[in-house]
Amino acid sequence: MNAPPPAARLSLRGISKRYPSVIANDAIDLDIAPGEIHAVLGENGAGKSTLMKIIYGVTRPDAGEIVWEGRKLAISSPSMARELGIGMVFQHFSLFETLTVAENIALSIDRPQAELHDEIREVSTRYGLPLDPARLVHSLSVGERQRVEIVRCLLQKPRLLIMDEPTSVLTPQAVQQLFATLRRLAGEGCSILYISHKLDEIRALCERATVLRGGRVSGEADPRLESNDSLARMMIGGELPACTLNPQAPGELRLALNGLSLTSDDPFGTALQDVSLAVHGGEIVGIAGISGNGQQELLAALSGEKKLARADGLSLRGVAAGKLGPSARRALGLGLGFVPEERLGRGAVPEMSLADNALLTGATRAGMLKGPWIQRSKVREFAREVIARFKVKAPDEDALAQSLSGGNLQKFIIGREVMLAPEVMVVAQPTWGVDVGAAMLIRNALIDMRNRGVAVLVISEELDELFMICDRIAVLADGRLSPAIATADASVELIGRWMSGDFSEKDSHVPA
């Protein structure tokens, strides 16, 4: 006799949620069985986070039914969700830097510290997520911080774990480790809802996928039987745009780092050692490498947030700019466009409208000022153009930044810098958090800038991306920069070896 199919752990029926300008979820049905790893995918703004927040009790649906383990109920708060056995790991961590791992976990789990220490050790070892409960959070890498969040969930023995883009900040090794943990959890019967824009990962990890488009379910699939292209088609309802980099001769030197050495302000940061690099107009140079190898320090030096000991450590269009801060660089009109890694907080102010956010970095350019006066109409027009060109899903330029979905705000911030038409553009992790279609749009915008003669420097952890858009690639490993070689001469294997810090190979035929 065949065993009956397992009853759904969670069933959603007709879940709807309307915001003033958009129906974020429109009659969504979704079932997830015990032990199932289920992907939720869709374009930026398709309604994924809204749906997860409804399941976790952060947001109340306007209509629809939630059936949890056979019981129809309303999940009115995250604490109720946790009591039911639902855990959620958010994209943005909510840990206190000055507290230890155990103290942070104790904030949401009511248990004596000593007991908690033992339990954290036990659970983290069992699931292959090693953690020292006594470590202060500020000394942890991003991957370790995420472990804290996961272990915090695991201590509550969840029967459904929701993960919202968990791998955007993880190294490839950490991703493999996370997947092993998730498979093990699923093997023990825990259901997992997994949101990601990384189609390869979805195909490797998940056995079912629900695709959302414009707030509705547009399809279901077994991602293991699909290709990246077919999944992308289900998401965007058409073909994925391609991008091509036609060869062109580089122009004049625009950005130069000359033997830059720099200590880190962060006690756990990485000092830069003798970094030299030249970026010319009309080329895209990529810096590969895993975050934590000096990327933050390099970005701080490029933006002017960290001033250099020597003015000529960094030059922009021939001007020694190492001792200038960000506003001095702007005032001198050095033509630097800059997109930081931490876009929320540094790149945009959530409580302000998109128009006001455009004004933040655009004030002195794009004709937004007339003498000391802000030209409101110009600001709004500029913000409208960014929204249109970068297909930002927002009702209009008055929308508050915080009302946008994560990926749409990313598109707006990158679009704003691109449209300010800089002569040198530095962008970190250009496609973090954006969907596959938007990623191609952003890559094409960067290629378009390069074709128009802009010097573009891209810092990215995604090798595929760098191979797609860069004329030359260098690797930042442990604070040292490899030579920048022509992408045509680079291979994934070589770049991988360079990431370990050994730049000896192939050095000989590479121009200094």
Ligand SMILES: Nc1ncnc2c1ncn2[C@@H]1O[C@H](COP(=O)(O)OP(=O)(O)OP(=O)(O)O)[C@@H](O)[C@H]1O
């Ligand atoms: N608090 C809010 N106020 C107004 N609109 C909102 C709010 N939260 C979400 N929305 C809107 O609901 C829609 C769905 O957003 P949601 O965050 O669920 O998308 P998503 O699929 O998770 O996108 P992403 O991949 O970019 O994270 C978007 O159009 C968004 O602007």
